[in-house]
Amino acid sequence: MKILVTGNGGREHALAWKFAQSPSVEIVYLAPGNAGSGLDAGLENVAIDVMDFEGQIEFALENEIDLTMIGPEAPLVAGVVDQFQAAGLVCFGPSMAAAQLEGSKIFTKDFLQKYSIPTAKYGSFDSPEAALSYLKTIALPIVLKADGLAAGKGVVIAQTLEEAETTVREMMQENSFGSAGQRVVIEEFLAGEEASFIVIADGKVAIPFATSQDHKAIYDGDKGPNTGGMGAYSPAPVVTDEIHAKVMEQVIEPTLAGMAEEGHPYVGFLYAGLMIDEDDNVNVIEFNCRFGDPETQPIMMRLKDNLADLCLSAIGGTLEGQSLNFEENTAIAVVMASEGYPGDYKTGFEISGIEHADQLGKVFHAGTKTVDGKLVTAGGRVLGVTAMGASVSEAQSAAYKMIDQIHFDGATYRHDIGYRAIEREISVVDT
Ligand code: AMP
Numbered sequence: 001m002k003i004l005v006t007g008n009g010g011r012e013h014a015l016a017w018k019f020a021q022s023p024s025v026e027i028v029y030l031a032p033g034n035a036g037s038g039l040d041a042g043l044e045n046v047a048i049d050v051m052d053f054e055g056q057i058e059f060a061l062e063n064e065i066d067l068t069m070i071g072p073e074a075p076l077v078a079g080v081v082d083q084f085q086a087a088g089l090v091c092f093g094p095s096m097a098a099a100q101l102e103g104s105k106i107f108t109k110d111f112l113q114k115y116s117i118p119t120a121k122y123g124s125f126d127s128p129e130a131a132l133s134y135l136k137t138i139a140l141p142i143v144l145k146a147d148g149l150a151a152g153k154g155v156v157i158a159q160t161l162e163e164a165e166t167t168v169r170e171m172m173q174e175n176s177f178g179s180a181g182q183r184v185v186i187e188e189f190l191a192g193e194e195a196s197f198i199v200i201a202d203g204k205v206a207i208p209f210a211t212s213q214d215h216k217a218i219y220d221g222d223k224g225p226n227t228g229g230m231g232a233y234s235p236a237p238v239v240t241d242e243i244h245a246k247v248m249e250q251v252i253e254p255t256l257a258g259m260a261e262e263g264h265p266y267v268g269f270l271y272a273g274l275m276i277d278e279d280d281n282v283n284v285i286e287f288n289c290r291f292g293d294p295e296t297q298p299i300m301m302r303l304k305d306n307l308a309d310l311c312l313s314a315i316g317g318t319l320e321g322q323s324l325n326f327e328e329n330t331a332i333a334v335v336m337a338s339e340g341y342p343g344d345y346k347t348g349f350e351i352s353g354i355e356h357a358d359q360l361g362k363v364f365h366a367g368t369k370t371v372d373g374k375l376v377t378a379g380g381r382v383l384g385v386t387a388m389g390a391s392v393s394e395a396q397s398a399a400y401k402m403i404d405q406i407h408f409d410g411a412t413y414r415h416d417i418g419y420r421a422i423e424r425e426i427s428v429v430d431t
């Protein structure tokens with residue numbers, strides 16, 4: 001089987017790496033991929049942009065690709081899967097209509113409300129006057145969200161009414177989020193612990209992957225601005241068996257049934273970002289129509305099943321009765337980023353030591369490229385350094401041993417990935 005994966009991040013490197021482990025997979029092409037995916041056995045980069053659907057379709061037809069997997073959200077929201085299917089190609093991911101679950105926060109909030117799926121109370125607005133008067137009716141802190149895709153930067157948590165008002169003006173009148181911010185959702189703040197709950201869906205049935213937890217803030221202790229994600233681990237013990245069952249029953253199953261009822265059956269990966277409160281209540285913060293980055297890296301390290309067969313089964317509508325198998329061990333991915341990220345940063349610094357780190361786990365690449373035979377930094381998030389261990393602490397220390405082997409100028413990373421799970425391990429030992 002020949003596979004094409006589109007995207008160039010750590011997520012796509014990890015998905016392609018997992019595909020390549022299947023004996024039935026001959027080759028995995030990445031469009032455009034990164035330096036890491038260009039080096040791995042069984043993977044090959046092709047220089048086609050992630051939004052160049054025509055180029056991708058031409059490549060897939062010419063090379064008789066059996067399965068295309070779309071990595072990031074932007075092409076899914078723009079309808080790439082519909083275009084592949086119209087060309088008679090097998091493409092894994094939600095249709096344009098189904099991808100609205102990530103593409104429009106207003107669509108999603110209205111959908112959640114209609115199907116009684118738990119989420120924060122909200123209002124949605126396309127006029128700044130109405131938005132400003134709604135602010136006076138809800139408690140602080142206030143969460144403001146640009147409706148459309150904003151590369152993970154479309155959410156502001158305002159601590160004061162003044163800050164919330166300024167944000168509304170910036171989003172809606174000064175277009176600081178471009179067209180994504182012309183319509184906004186304003187919602188109640190939810191307290192608790194976040195978890196990532198990712199499933200594969202065939203339009204009717206969803207099978208959960210192992211649970212995971214991301215670390216969105218740039219600095220240790222969840223301080224500083226939000227990023228795309230600075231590290232993740234799997235499984236996430238905050239999702240107990242009881243909470244797992246509740247999420248399937250209250251969130252995943254009604255979402256699949258509701259999307260089918262709306263005429264947009266959901267086929268693809270579906271990622272529910274959840275908030276779990278002290279009383280184990282679960283609320284949906286957001287949906288993503290793709291796998292998480294960096295959640296993919298630890299989850300793919302643990303997945304024992306054949307990913308290609310699984311995707312084909314979802315496309316064929318035959319997931320019912322299946323379940324997935326994962327290594328018992330915990331996996332942790334720590335992201336090494338360029339100094340300055342998520343703001344401005346410099347690129348082009350030489351990276352060394354990956355071959356030593358790879359002895360202890362797997363280094364997935366994100367913002368890397370090869371220039372004159374040298375591996376250099378080429379993005380904000382550069383590497384996802386991923387290790388396994390019998391406990392979260394063991395996986396964590398293995399990942400940081402790997403990081404000790406790697407060097408590039410300006411490398412920054414969090415030192416506490418997995419800390420919430422480790423606090424739980426310590427409290428279990430104490431009692
Ligand atoms: P999103 O872009 O929707 O993933 O939101 C980014 C981050 O903002 C989430 O991961 C949460 O940490 C936070 N967030 C979003 N909505 C809420 C909410 N209603 N209450 C508390 N935190 C939120």
Ligand code: GLY
Binds near residue numbers: 288292293294295
């Ligand atoms: N790690 C968060 C995301 O993929 O959206």
